[in-house]
Amino acid sequence: MSRPEPAPALAPAPRAEPRPALALRDVAFAWPGAGRGRGGFGLRCPDFSLAQGESVLLLGASGSGKSTLLSLICGIVAADAGVVAVAGTDLRGLSAGARDRFRAERIGVIFQQFNLLPYASVSDNILLPLRFAPERRARAGEGAAEVRRLCAALGLPADAPETPAGRLSVGQQQRVAVARALIGRPGLIVADEPTSALDAAAQDAFLGLLFGQAEDAGSSLLMVSHDPRLGERFDRVVRIEDIAAAERNP
Amino acid sequence: MILRLAIGSLFARALTVGMTVLAIALSVALFLGVEKLRTGARASFADTISGTDLIVGARSGSVQLLLYSVFRIGNATNNVSWESFQDIASRPEVDWAVPISLGDSHREFRVMGTTPEFFRRYEYRGGRSLEFAEGRGLDDLYDAVIGADVAAALGYEVGDPIVVSHGLASFTDHDDQPFRIAGITARTGTPVDRTVIVSLEAIEAIHVDWRGGGKTGAATPVEAIRAMELTPTAITAALVGVKSRLRIFTLQRWINDYPEEPLLAILPGVALQELWAIVGVAETALVGVSAMVVLTALLGMTAMIFSTLNERRREMAIWRAMGARPATILGLLVLEAMLMAAAGAVLGAALLYAGLAAGRPLVDAAFGIWLPIEPPNARELWTLAAVIGAAALASLLPALRAYRLSLADGMMVRT
Numbered sequence: 001m002s003r004p005e006p007a008p009a010l011a012p013a014p015r016a017e018p019r020p021a022l023a024l025r026d027v028a029f030a031w032p033g034a035g036r037g038r039g040g041f042g043l044r045c046p047d048f049s050l051a052q053g054e055s056v057l058l059l060g061a062s063g064s065g066k067s068t069l070l071s072l073i074c075g076i077v078a079a080d081a082g083v084v085a086v087a088g089t090d091l092r093g094l095s096a097g098a099r100d101r102f103r104a105e106r107i108g109v110i111f112q113q114f115n116l117l118p119y120a121s122v123s124d125n126i127l128l129p130l131r132f133a134p135e136r137r138a139r140a141g142e143g144a145a146e147v148r149r150l151c152a153a154l155g156l157p158a159d160a161p162e163t164p165a166g167r168l169s170v171g172q173q174q175r176v177a178v179a180r181a182l183i184g185r186p187g188l189i190v191a192d193e194p195t196s197a198l199d200a201a202a203q204d205a206f207l208g209l210l211f212g213q214a215e216d217a218g219s220s221l222l223m224v225s226h227d228p229r230l231g232e233r234f235d236r237v238v239r240i241e242d243i244a245a246a247e248r249n250p
Numbered sequence: 251m252i253l254r255l256a257i258g259s260l261f262a263r264a265l266t267v268g269m270t271v272l273a274i275a276l277s278v279a280l281f282l283g284v285e286k287l288r289t290g291a292r293a294s295f296a297d298t299i300s301g302t303d304l305i306v307g308a309r310s311g312s313v314q315l316l317l318y319s320v321f322r323i324g325n326a327t328n329n330v331s332w333e334s335f336q337d338i339a340s341r342p343e344v345d346w347a348v349p350i351s352l353g354d355s356h357r358e359f360r361v362m363g364t365t366p367e368f369f370r371r372y373e374y375r376g377g378r379s380l381e382f383a384e385g386r387g388l389d390d391l392y393d394a395v396i397g398a399d400v401a402a403a404l405g406y407e408v409g410d411p412i413v414v415s416h417g418l419a420s421f422t423d424h425d426d427q428p429f430r431i432a433g434i435t436a437r438t439g440t441p442v443d444r445t446v447i448v449s450l451e452a453i454e455a456i457h458v459d460w461r462g463g464g465k466t467g468a469a470t471p472v473e474a475i476r477a478m479e480l481t482p483t484a485i486t487a488a489l490v491g492v493k494s495r496l497r498i499f500t501l502q503r504w505i506n507d508y509p510e511e512p513l514l515a516i517l518p519g520v521a522l523q524e525l526w527a528i529v530g531v532a533e534t535a536l537v538g539v540s541a542m543v544v545l546t547a548l549l550g551m552t553a554m555i556f557s558t559l560n561e562r563r564r565e566m567a568i569w570r571a572m573g574a575r576p577a578t579i580l581g582l583l584v585l586e587a588m589l590m591a592a593a594g595a596v597l598g599a600a601l602l603y604a605g606l607a608a609g610r611p612l613v614d615a616a617f618g619i620w621l622p623i624e625p626p627n628a629r630e631l632w633t634l635a636a637v638i639g640a641a642a643l644a645s646l647l648p649a650l651r652a653y654r655l656s657l658a659d660g661m662m663v664r665t
Contacts, residue, residue, distance in 0.1 A: 076570065076660030097575050104573020109661065111571070114564050119262035120255050131251055132573035166262075180572075 019088040021188050021220035022050040022073060027082035029072055030247075043068045045082070045244040052187070055211065055221040057231050060240030066224050069244060070192055073222070074107055075099030087187045104133035108181025108219065110191040110210075115177035118166030122156070123147045125165050126180045136184035150179035153216075154209050171202045178210050185217040192224050207233055252578075256585045259565075263558070267590060270551045274594025277540075277547035278637055279601035282630060284540040286606065288533045290613075290621045294375070295526060298440045299489075299518045301373030303498050306330065306338060306505055307487035309512035313528070316521040319350065319487040321441050322360040325418075326352065329484035334511045338490065341504065343497040346371055349485040351453045355418045359400050361446045363453030363482075369395075371489060374440045375620065384408045385433030388449045391476060393432035397443035401434045408434060412446065414456060424456040426469040439619060451480035490515070544637060548644045551590060555583060555648040563659055566652060571661035580646075580653040587645030588638050595634040599626060 030042030043065045050056055060066045071077045072084050075091045078099065084091045086106055091099055103109075108129070116125045126147050130137040140146045144161075151160050154175040160168070165176060174194055181189050191210070195203040211233055214221045223234070231237040260267045299320050307315040308328035317323040339347035348371050351363035366388050369380050385408035388395060394412050406412065412429045416422040429448060437443055455475050459466050492498050498517065505515035566579050574582075606623050614620050626634070 071660050074571070074661060097577075100570075100573050100575045103571075109571040111568075111661075115568065117255065117259070117565060117568060119258040121258075124251060124255060124258075127251065128255075128569075129572040132575075132578075164258075 019052075020049040020085070021052050021054065021087060022048075022222065023083065023085045024048045024072075024243075025083045025085075027072065027079045027084055029068065029077065029079045029081075031068070031077075040248060041065075041068065042247040043072070043244055044247065045069065045072075048238070048243040050188070050220050050222055053215075053218060053220055054236065055214070055234045056223070057234040057237045058222060058224045058240055059226065059228055059231075059237060060224065061226055063246070064240045065244055065246035066192070066240060068246075069240070070190060070224065073188075074109065074190060075103050101132065104129050105136050106186050106188060108183075108186045108189045110174070110177045110181045110189065110194045112193040113170060113174070113197040115180075116165035116173055118164065120165055121161065122151070122163050122165050122168070122176050123161035125176060126150065126161075126183055129180060130184055133184065136186060140184035146183055147179070150183060150213070151176075153213060154179055170197050171206065174198065174206055175209060178206075178213060182213050182217050182219065185219060187219055189214055189219045189221045190224075191221065193226070194223070195225070195230065196227075203230070252582065252585070256582060256589060260586055260589060266554055266558070270547075270554050271590050271594045271597060273547040273550050274544075274591055274637070274641075275597035275601055277544040278595050278598025278634070279605065281537075281540040281544050282599065282602045282633065283605060284536050285630065285633070286602070286621055287613075287619065288536065290619045291617075292526060292530075292533070294439055294617075294619045295529075296519070296522050297375040298522070299372070299374060300376055301371065301491065302489045302518055303492045303495065304490040304502055304505070304515045305487060305518055305521070306335075306490055306513060306515045309514045312514065312516040312521045313525050315487065315514055315516055316518065316525060318352065319489075320518070322352065322362070322445060326486045328512075329486060330488065330513060331484050331511055332482050334508065334513060335485055335488055337508070337510075338488065338505060341501060343492050343494070343501040345491045345493045347491075348372075348489045349450060349482075350487050350489065351450055351482060351484075352486040353418075354414050354416060354424070354453070354456070355420070356400075356412060356414055356446045357404060359397075359403075359444055359446055360418070361414050361448060361453075363448050363450045365450055368447070368489075371491060372442065374438050374442075378438075380438065380442065381436040382433045383436040385431070387433055388447070389432060390430070391449065391452055391455060391480075392427065392429045393449070393452075394429040395433045395435060395447040396431055397435050397445050397447075398437040399443040400446060406431055406434070408432065414446070414448070416456075416460070422465070426459075427456050427472060427475070437615065439614070439617065450482055450485070454480040454482050545640070547594070548591070548637075548641050551587060551641060552644045552647060555587060555645055556651070559648055559652055559655065562652075563655060566656045567659055567661045570656055570659070576653045576656045579656045580649045583649035583652050584642050584645050587641045587649075591638045591641030595637050599630075599634065 024045045025047055027045040031040065072079055073086065075094070078092050089102065091102065094102060123144065127143050130140055130143065147161050156172060156175055165173060168176065177194070195206055198206055207230065228237070305315060305319050307319055308326055308330055310327050314324060318326050335347070335349055338344065346367065348365055348368045352360060354361040369387050372380055383398065396406055400406065408431050410431045412431055414424045414429065416424060435442060458470050458475055458478065492501055502515045505513050569579055603623065606621055610621050610623065
């Protein structure tokens with residue numbers, strides 16, 4: 001996917017010195033607490049990166065370490081060794097609180113399903129990450145107008161912003177999740193199987209909207225899926241086994 | 251926005267949250283109600299007698315004097331001679347002095363001899379005077395005025411005859427000199443309700459034929475008694491009002507140092523406080539119990555939050571993915587608990603006021619306790635704040651668990 005110009009509202013730093021949106025080098029990580037839950041499950045990732053504006057589909061079956069990799073990228077956990085850099089910032093150098101803030105500022109997250117707080121309005125759901133990210137809030141401009149613009153662009157009904165999120169169909173909820181990931185134009189969108197709850201036709205429409213909006217926002221896109229058929233839209237398709245080794249140490 | 255989301259989250263679970271809020275509201279209403287009753291009872295107790303500056307009796311303890319002179323509980327160890335009473339009444343500091351004479355009874359109620367001035371001077375509940383529900387005051391020698399409880403318990407009406415018994419719980423009646431009920435006083439919530447009031451002279455009159463605790467010979471005819479000089483030789487106690495409150499202590503000292511006879515003068519307010527200090531243990535227990543009820547309701551809320559944690563893991567993961575720290579999750583749960591407690595506190599206060607408005611006349615009629623309806627005072631506001639604070643503390647347990655869960659789950663919860 002080629003992209004003519006980064007959006008003018010982007011943070012200025014990346015333009016001066018093109019750094020990868022995401023770079024993992026010599027990463028080693030193991031969940032703490034052997035034997036319980038994910039405890040003892042570990043992951044090594046020697047080298048993986050995502051260029052600015054690039055879209056990558058990461059293919060992997062369950063148990064392949066997808067969730068662990070995403071937790072590392074999103075800064076939920078810190079690597080034991082190596083570098084996990086998002087937009088040039090090594091997350092290992094940040095405290096847990098700073099990583100949470102960094103995630104809010106720089107990463108838009110879309111889950112498989114149940115993305116939204118069902119009791120909150122669509123508008124509140126979309127604006128939620130801005131609550132924890134002042135810079136991203138400033139980039140988003142006037143919140144209500146931005147919510148309306150994104151909803152319109154994603155083909156949601158005009159009265160959607162005021163509707164409780166729980167009243168929308170699954171497909172509509174996933175589009176709201178896209179709007180929430182994209183508000184304030186974060187540099188990286190992380191999507192974890194966002195289409196698995198949709199039927200084939202809806203998947204295609206959803207991906208079209210996601211790509212269009214990510215491109216508009218100038219965001220890189222990292223999508224995880226087990227479904228190789230989705231690959232054709234992406235710049236690159238990577239199998240998780242090729243970049244990361246899962247290890248289970250009892 | 252967080253506040254709006256917290257409220258939205260609570261409304262989304264309206265049934266369980268509503269039950270929890272209701273439990274808190276009821277417990278808060280109970281606690282505040284007990285407080286109201288307690289202060290009401292205390293005020294009512296302190297209001298048993300007002301407008302009287304000193305109570306004078308034979309020397310004993312101040313609580314004992316108060317008990318028998320005002321509450322008609324127990325007996326005087328000794329009497330006050332009529333001369334001593336005259337001495338006190340003629341002191342320059344004294345504005346008025348009302349003698350009372352106790353010792354006889356009618357059924358389970360005490361009979362009190364006094365002067366008609368008693369009805370003008372006895373005040374209760376901050377300056378309210380006795381009023382007659384029916385009939386009028388003492389006029390004839392054999393007139394009696396009965397309290398509201400006496401009338402209600404014995405079904406007496408104005409004009410009915412009434413016979414005074416000699417002493418307390420005795421089988422000897424002064425049946426040769428029956429009284430006629432002249433009036434019934436309106437309910438006061440004071441011991442007056444349980445008293446039969448006759449004139450001081452009448453007490454003398456029914457004891458004309460009595461010497462040293464026994465009846466002597468044949469009954470003197472009523473006509474002869476009416477012609478007698480019926481000045482008493484002794485009274486039980488006296489209520490005294492002074493001209494200037496500044497002189498109370500001078501007079502009190504003078505009476506306590508009275509050389510002719512050992513006397514005791516007490517300030518009713520002070521003695522009431524002493525008495526309340528004895529009775530007050532029960533109120534502390536009552537407050538303790540109602541506080542436990544509030545704690546139980548908060549415990550219920552904590553259990554409710556615990557039980558919903560698991561089904562809310564997904565929601566917590568969404569918050570985390572959006573950049574919320576685990577501390578934000580903790581704060582969110584504490585905020586929800588405080589909102590529930592605040593709603594409970596406000597609803598509880600509303601319940602209390604509704605209950606007060608409905609129950610006040612009943613409580614007044616049955617117990618003579620007048621519960622004031624007024625805006626919440628500082629103490630009550632502190633109580634409400636304490637309930638919210640305690641809810642925040644109690645919710646820390648599940649909130650800390652959510653904190654740990656959200657640290658472990660991060661944004662990945664397998665659903």
